[in-house]
Amino acid sequence: MTNSEPPTEVPTSVVVIFHSGYGHTKVQAEAVRRGAAGVDGTTATLVAVEDVDAHWDDLDAADAIVFGTPTYMAGPSAQFKAFLDATSPRWQEQRWKDKLAAGFTNSAGVNGDKLATLQALSLFAMQHGMVWVGLGLLPGNITADGSVEDLNRLAGFVGAMAQSNADAPPEFAPPATDQRTAEHLGTRVATAAARWREAHRIELVP
Amino acid sequence: MTNSEPPTEVPTSVVVIFHSGYGHTKVQAEAVRRGAAGVDGTTATLVAVEDVDAHWDDLDAADAIVFGTPTYMAGPSAQFKAFLDATSPRWQEQRWKDKLAAGFTNSAGVNGDKLATLQALSLFAMQHGMVWVGLGLLPGNITADGSVEDLNRLAGFVGAMAQSNADAPPEFAPPATDQRTAEHLGTRVATAAARWREAHRIELVP
Amino acid sequence: MTNSEPPTEVPTSVVVIFHSGYGHTKVQAEAVRRGAAGVDGTTATLVAVEDVDAHWDDLDAADAIVFGTPTYMAGPSAQFKAFLDATSPRWQEQRWKDKLAAGFTNSAGVNGDKLATLQALSLFAMQHGMVWVGLGLLPGNITADGSVEDLNRLAGFVGAMAQSNADAPPEFAPPATDQRTAEHLGTRVATAAARWREAHRIELVP
Amino acid sequence: MTNSEPPTEVPTSVVVIFHSGYGHTKVQAEAVRRGAAGVDGTTATLVAVEDVDAHWDDLDAADAIVFGTPTYMAGPSAQFKAFLDATSPRWQEQRWKDKLAAGFTNSAGVNGDKLATLQALSLFAMQHGMVWVGLGLLPGNITADGSVEDLNRLAGFVGAMAQSNADAPPEFAPPATDQRTAEHLGTRVATAAARWREAHRIELVP
Numbered sequence: 034m035t036n037s038e039p040p041t042e043v044p045t046s047v048v049v050i051f052h053s054g055y056g057h058t059k060v061q062a063e064a065v066r067r068g069a070a071g072v073d074g075t076t077a078t079l080v081a082v083e084d085v086d087a088h089w090d091d092l093d094a095a096d097a098i099v100f101g102t103p104t105y106m107a108g109p110s111a112q113f114k115a116f117l118d119a120t121s122p123r124w125q126e127q128r129w130k131d132k133l134a135a136g137f138t139n140s141a142g143v144n145g146d147k148l149a150t151l152q153a154l155s156l157f158a159m160q161h162g163m164v165w166v167g168l169g170l171l172p173g174n175i176t177a178d179g180s181v182e183d184l185n186r187l188a189g190f191v192g193a194m195a196q197s198n199a200d201a202p203p204e205f206a207p208p209a210t211d212q213r214t215a216e217h218l219g220t221r222v223a224t225a226a227a228r229w230r231e232a233h234r235i236e237l238v239p
Numbered sequence: 240m241t242n243s244e245p246p247t248e249v250p251t252s253v254v255v256i257f258h259s260g261y262g263h264t265k266v267q268a269e270a271v272r273r274g275a276a277g278v279d280g281t282t283a284t285l286v287a288v289e290d291v292d293a294h295w296d297d298l299d300a301a302d303a304i305v306f307g308t309p310t311y312m313a314g315p316s317a318q319f320k321a322f323l324d325a326t327s328p329r330w331q332e333q334r335w336k337d338k339l340a341a342g343f344t345n346s347a348g349v350n351g352d353k354l355a356t357l358q359a360l361s362l363f364a365m366q367h368g369m370v371w372v373g374l375g376l377l378p379g380n381i382t383a384d385g386s387v388e389d390l391n392r393l394a395g396f397v398g399a400m401a402q403s404n405a406d407a408p409p410e411f412a413p414p415a416t417d418q419r420t421a422e423h424l425g426t427r428v429a430t431a432a433a434r435w436r437e438a439h440r441i442e443l444v445p
Numbered sequence: 446m447t448n449s450e451p452p453t454e455v456p457t458s459v460v461v462i463f464h465s466g467y468g469h470t471k472v473q474a475e476a477v478r479r480g481a482a483g484v485d486g487t488t489a490t491l492v493a494v495e496d497v498d499a500h501w502d503d504l505d506a507a508d509a510i511v512f513g514t515p516t517y518m519a520g521p522s523a524q525f526k527a528f529l530d531a532t533s534p535r536w537q538e539q540r541w542k543d544k545l546a547a548g549f550t551n552s553a554g555v556n557g558d559k560l561a562t563l564q565a566l567s568l569f570a571m572q573h574g575m576v577w578v579g580l581g582l583l584p585g586n587i588t589a590d591g592s593v594e595d596l597n598r599l600a601g602f603v604g605a606m607a608q609s610n611a612d613a614p615p616e617f618a619p620p621a622t623d624q625r626t627a628e629h630l631g632t633r634v635a636t637a638a639a640r641w642r643e644a645h646r647i648e649l650v651p
Numbered sequence: 652m653t654n655s656e657p658p659t660e661v662p663t664s665v666v667v668i669f670h671s672g673y674g675h676t677k678v679q680a681e682a683v684r685r686g687a688a689g690v691d692g693t694t695a696t697l698v699a700v701e702d703v704d705a706h707w708d709d710l711d712a713a714d715a716i717v718f719g720t721p722t723y724m725a726g727p728s729a730q731f732k733a734f735l736d737a738t739s740p741r742w743q744e745q746r747w748k749d750k751l752a753a754g755f756t757n758s759a760g761v762n763g764d765k766l767a768t769l770q771a772l773s774l775f776a777m778q779h780g781m782v783w784v785g786l787g788l789l790p791g792n793i794t795a796d797g798s799v800e801d802l803n804r805l806a807g808f809v810g811a812m813a814q815s816n817a818d819a820p821p822e823f824a825p826p827a828t829d830q831r832t833a834e835h836l837g838t839r840v841a842t843a844a845a846r847w848r849e850a851h852r853i854e855l856v857p
Binding site for chain 2: 107140141142143144145146147148149152172174175176177179186187188189190194198199200201
């Protein structure tokens with residue numbers, strides 16, 4: 034179960050892969066990456082899903098992958114689903130098994146089936162045998178003293194949620210509060226990945 | 240497939256059955272009932288889940304049943320689930336088959352896994368062979384011109400969502416806007432039930 | 446709420462729209478269509494998702510739409526999701542509001558997240574304001590007397606499930622039992638659509 | 652982020668907490684515990700949900716908690732949900748944050764909404780800020796060479812699934828194959844917990 038090699042000095046690698054139709058989810062993805070990059074010893078890479086073909090090696094080598102997509106018509110965008118479907122050969126080879134995984138999504142409605150999207154991402158990760166790290170925050174803005182400036186104002190748990198008005202350009206939406214929540218997810222995932230790989234000498238059961 | 244008897248003059252019956260731990264979901268339930276009662280030719284009955292033993296006949300005779308529960312720890316409350324589990328003999332006899340069903344939920348967070356609760360209610364109804372009627376509204380409050388006073392400000396589709404601050408008594412929460420949304424659900428279900436029973440001469444396949 | 450015009454003699458229209466990567470879901474789709482077509486007064490149309498551009502008018506005119514897709518990597522195929530996303534303008538115009546909807550899926554595993562796919566289809570329909578009709582069958586093959594030949598041997602409720610071995614061509618999979626279950630769904634939806642449109646004089650609330 | 656203390660010699664603690672109405676889920680729970688106990692350096696404790704009041708300290712001290720419940724009427728049993736709801740004060744204090752979590756379920760149908768139960772357990776764990784470990788197996792019995800004796804014959808990913816005929820006593824159901832799958836989950840969770848706590852010096856972000 035163990036071997037005597039010390040942990041390597043290779044940085045922890047977090048890849049944030051996302052689709053963004055109008056730029057809002059990209060803003061959120063950048064915040065997740067920023068959060069991850071702020072953790073000492075982490076390399077955080079941002080990959081737009083249309084560029085995935087240049088980044089399969091990064092994904093295969095990652096300690097953690099964070100998946101991000103807008104919520105379109107009650108689930109992940111077709112563009113992002115095309116990427117998920119394209120991982121099927123990797124699933125059959127179990128290449129991503131035991132990596133950490135996390136997710137985020139943006140849509141115009143405050144609920145708007147965002148939970149369904151995050152659950153779809155989590156289910157996908159479960160099929161790959163990945164380990165899921167959620168947002169890890171209490172809900173914000175749930176008392177008279179609360180505010181839309183609270184971390185996790187949208188009260189998500191499975192991942193980071195963001196809300197962008199349908200008529201707001203990505204310069205203005207999602208708001209700073211949702212970007213801070215996304216940043217928190219990045220920080221949490223990078224820290225978890227450092228912890229998880231520190232003990233890489235213990236292999237999980239096949 | 241048809242017979243020549245005219246529709247009876249018996250009113251359409253809608254039963255709203257709910258659990259409420261602190262009174263907020265009860266306010267929402269009353270709004271749903273009010274909406275249903277406002278449709279001509281409808282009898283709308285409100286049943287607190289702790290009184291269900293006096294109302295099984297009402298449930299069995301209903302054209303539509305609307306299920307309501309707070310979201311506790313990521314799903315329906317245990318008290319409401321105990322009622323759902325107690326319907327098992329009726330399921331085996333398929334007594335509620337082809338009735339209309341709908342649902343609503345309240346919690347402190349704006350998301351807070353409300354969608355999971357509504358989906359749990361819908362899955363339950365599917366097991367019974369019921370037909371599910373959602374909220375039928377576009378999302379509110381998704382543009383610069385929007386407001387928290389919009390119908391469906393929480394952007395739910397499977398059913399009616401309400402949000403009540405954790406420190407607000409039921410005199411003040413959920414807010415009037417969420418009560419209007421709940422009322423809309425009641426109206427929609429009662430209208431759908433009238434339409435559905437009008438053609439009671441056509442029996443669905445077993 | 447009513448007007449005095451008699452029901453028209455136009456047939457009830459059911460459209461079955463599907464994606465199939467290897468042919469198995471197509472077999473299931475044909476069975477659904479066959480079931481619907483067997484109901485007197487029904488026109489049942491089968492549309493492969495790649496041909497949708499020639500069939501938007503059929504979809505807009507349908508009384509009921511049945512959605513079918515393989516389960517790929519924990520949800521609807523990207524090809525089918527592209528169709529769902531393309532309905533967004535119709536959603537904004539609420540063109541499919543109050544139509545009946547139903548769904549089916551095929552995958553290699555007996556569970557294999559088929560439920561997640563059916564729930565994704567149902568959520569999509571809820572966003573459109575459609576009314577969801579499930580399978581309406583008790584589970585098959587759950588006692589010592591049961592058999593894999595039972596209707597609904599896979600014990601689904603939200604829609605029709607089928608299972609096809611990963612190495613079986615569509616001439617042999619899904620098995621006849623799953624085709625009968627799919628046919629049942631088609632029959633049920635067509636009957637429900639006849640019942641629902643019979644009372645077209647009652648308009649649901651907006 | 653780190654300190655210099657070596658890992659303690661305290662065993663890794665896995666608690667399996669379950670409800671079982673007729674004994675089948677108990678058989679599954681025992682298999683999960685057996686799998687966990689077989690990992691060197693693990694203490695695995697089995698807790699029936701009706702005895703939880705004597706075991707809150709064990710739960711609070713656990714490195715990993717595995718949640719198990721039958722699927723009743725489309726979700727966790729009311730008895731198990733009552734336990735989930737009773738953890739609410741612990742959630743507010745974030746006492747279970749960053750523990751590992753996993754889940755399992757049994758029902759009579761091969762699908763039968765088992766996935767919904769596992770997702771409900773996962774959502775609950777996400778609210779607590781726990782980290783979710785799935786089954787980590789490829790699907791069994793999906794080719795002509797496959798068999799119901801395959802590990803993961805039911806093709807679940809989020810957790811361990813078991814199927815017990817409605818008329819089979821727990822001496823005979825769930826079958827040995829589903830018990831082996833449950834045992835695998837226990838082994839995987841215990842190994843993951845050992846790995847996760849090995850690096851306890853790295854604290855996750857609050």
